[in-house]
Amino acid sequence: MVKLILPIDLAAEIEPHLPSDTKFVRVDNDGNFDGDASDAEVYLNGFKLKPTTLHKVLAAAPGIRWQQTPSAGVNHILTPIFLQYDIILTNGAGVHAIPISEFVLTLILYHAKQLRELQADHDQRIWEKSWLVLPELANSTVLILGTGNIGQAIASRAKAFGARVWGGRRRPEPLTNFDKIVVGNEWHAFLPEVDYLVVATPLTPETKALIDETVLRSLPSHAYLINVGRGAVVDESALTKALTEGWIAGAGLDTVSIEPLPPESPLWSLPNLLITPHTSAISPALKERITALFLDNLERYRVGQPLRNVVNKQAGY
Numbered sequence: 001m002v003k004l005i006l007p008i009d010l011a012a013e014i015e016p017h018l019p020s021d022t023k024f025v026r027v028d029n030d031g032n033f034d035g036d037a038s039d040a041e042v043y044l045n046g047f048k049l050k051p052t053t054l055h056k057v058l059a060a061a062p063g064i065r066w067q068q069t070p071s072a073g074v075n076h077i078l079t080p081i082f083l084q085y086d087i088i089l090t091n092g093a094g095v096h097a098i099p100i101s102e103f104v105l106t107l108i109l110y111h112a113k114q115l116r117e118l119q120a121d122h123d124q125r126i127w128e129k130s131w132l133v134l135p136e137l138a139n140s141t142v143l144i145l146g147t148g149n150i151g152q153a154i155a156s157r158a159k160a161f162g163a164r165v166w167g168g169r170r171r172p173e174p175l176t177n178f179d180k181i182v183v184g185n186e187w188h189a190f191l192p193e194v195d196y197l198v199v200a201t202p203l204t205p206e207t208k209a210l211i212d213e214t215v216l217r218s219l220p221s222h223a224y225l226i227n228v229g230r231g232a233v234v235d236e237s238a239l240t241k242a243l244t245e246g247w248i249a250g251a252g253l254d255t256v257s258i259e260p261l262p263p264e265s266p267l268w269s270l271p272n273l274l275i276t277p278h279t280s281a282i283s284p285a286l287k288e289r290i291t292a293l294f295l296d297n298l299e300r301y302r303v304g305q306p307l308r309n310v311v312n313k314q315a316g317y
Contacts, residue, residue: 002302003039005061007046010070013291014044019302031056042301043067044294045077055081066301070290072096072150073230074311075203089311090297094149095289096281100200100228101153103280107252108158108196110274111224112137135195138162143187143194145210146201146229147175148317154198166190191218196226203230204316211235216242223248228280231257236267243270254280 004024006014011026018024025035029046031053040061045054047070054077058064064085069077070092077089110116112135121128142158144151147167155165155177166180168187175181182190191197197219201207211225211234219225225248227234236257242248250272258265259278267273297307311317 002042002298004298005033005037005040005043005057005064007044009046009048010044010287010290013287014294017291017295018298027053027057029053031060033060037061039063041065042298045069047071049076051076051079051081054079058082058085066090066297066307068092068294068297070095072148073202073317075230075316078313078316083313088307089313090307090309091311091317092290092293093309095286095293097149097153099283099286100150100280101157103254103276104154104198104200104226104228105157105161107226107274108137108142108224110252111250112140116274136162139164140195141166141193142196142198143168143190144178144198144200145187146199147178147181148200150228151198151200152177154200158196163196166194188215188218191215192220194219194223196224199225199227199229199233201229201233202317203232207233209233209235211239213238213241216247219248221246221249225251226253227251228254231255231259239273240266240270243272250274252276254278 001021001023004022006024006026008026008028025033025037025040027033029048037060041063043057043061043064045067049069058081064087066088068090072091072093074089074091114134139162141164143166144154145168147169151167152175155167158165159177164179165177166182167175167178168182170183172181172183199211213235216238239251243251252274254276255278256267261267261275267275293308300307
């Protein structure tokens with residue numbers, strides 16, 4: 001018999017599908033339990049896990065052997081305290097791929113078809129099209145940094161529009177829908193040819209501030225940057241300068257280094273920047289996919305089979 005810790009924001013979806021002999025306790029976003037968690041060995045954390053909550057759970061349930069998180073990124077979990085424990089960590093890789101990839105294509109089309117400018121004319125009741133030059137995605141070049149489930153889903157959708165799709169990853173491996181795979185820092189050499197630079201990498205010590213001034217200056221002036229990875233992967237001071245001085249045409253950020261983004265942040269005032277509040281993964285199907293992945297892994301755990309989406313805690317993903 002396995003005892004679980006379930007977050008209140010997912011408990012209603014999961015509880016009806018648990019095996020009849022399963023025991024569980026619920027935990028809220030502040031680490032408060034509705035029962036005794038001392039003998040729990042499985043922990044499914046919620047969407048907005050804070051380090052303080054994580055540490056309270058670990059202290060209350062020292063016997064946890066496996067933790068699953070619904071997020072793909074795990075940088076917020078791999079704290080020094082967490083790493084002291086011998087816990088298998090699995091993530092939600094794959095469950096966000098469809099909505100995030102659709103969102104990326106939305107941002108690309110938003111920029112290419114100049115929807116901000118068209119909306120402004122609409123709001124002012126202006127019928128004017130002499131200024132319009134709306135680029136096509138066909139034959140454009142999209143470079144995706146991070147070719148996991150999300151990156152691959154972005155590639156398939158960009159390819160459907162006729163784009164050239166390049167991918168940057170750590171190891172050489174041909175992937176469907178990618179015309180070119182570059183490894184390590186080789187992608188730097190191709191930046192002058194890139195129309196859309198999409199960041200879909202996890203946050204690790206190696207990727208922090210990966211998109212820096214050198215990268216932004218290497219892009220053509222018409223290039224558009226999209227970040228759906230983690231905010232700290234982009235050097236926001238360098239991006240502010242790049243957008244202000246016209247090194248690149250614009251950017252779309254679904255994630256920033258400090259969330260929520262403070263009202264006084266200069267990013268808000270940049271007219272060629274679209275900021276969304278980390279919403280690209282939101283979908284009516286998201287909880288269903290998270291539940292299915294957790295229940296499958298729970299059955300694997302109960303019978304001693306390998307779990308899906310095991311995180312390499314040293315690599316950070």
